[in-house]
Amino acid sequence: MTLFSSLLVAFFTSTAWAAEPPVLMLDITLKIDEEVVSKPKLTTLSGEPASIKSVAGDESGFFIEVTPTLRDGNQVHMQFALTSLSDGTRKELGKPQVVSLLGQAAEITQGPSGRSSKTVTLAVTPTLKD
Secondary structure (H helix, E strand, C coil): CHHHHHHHHHHHHHHHCCCCCCEEEEEEEEEECCEEEECCEEEEECCCCEEEEEECCCCCEEEEEEEEEEECCCEEEEEEEEEEEECCEEEEEECCEEEEECCCCEEEEECCCCCCCCCEEEEEEEEECC
16 A cells, blocks of 8 residues: 555656646748738647638638747747648648747748749747746
8 A cells, every 4th residue: 555655646746746838929920922911929838839821812821830849948949831722722832940039030031942933931929928
């Protein structure tokens, strides 16, 4: 019985004090060929993906997925997946990554490539949710 009690105490001690991952807020601006097409704000846990779809009346638009991870207390590594939506089909525009400090803007620009004939710019400012 003593061994069981010790194991039970060890289990609750290790799980009860596990810290929740921080909640990150991302202020994003998406530009296509220098034209702002979307300015979403996303909130997610560090290390968890979040996504948003911006669709116009003609069913065209963009899908943004991002996984931000807080590192070393103030650095945020962000992995993006950008997709355009047109005529019911998706076309991958790119999978850029960027690192920014909390509260500071970072910008990624991807020029025309085999995936897209457009220049795609993402600007993002990560902050911690209060």
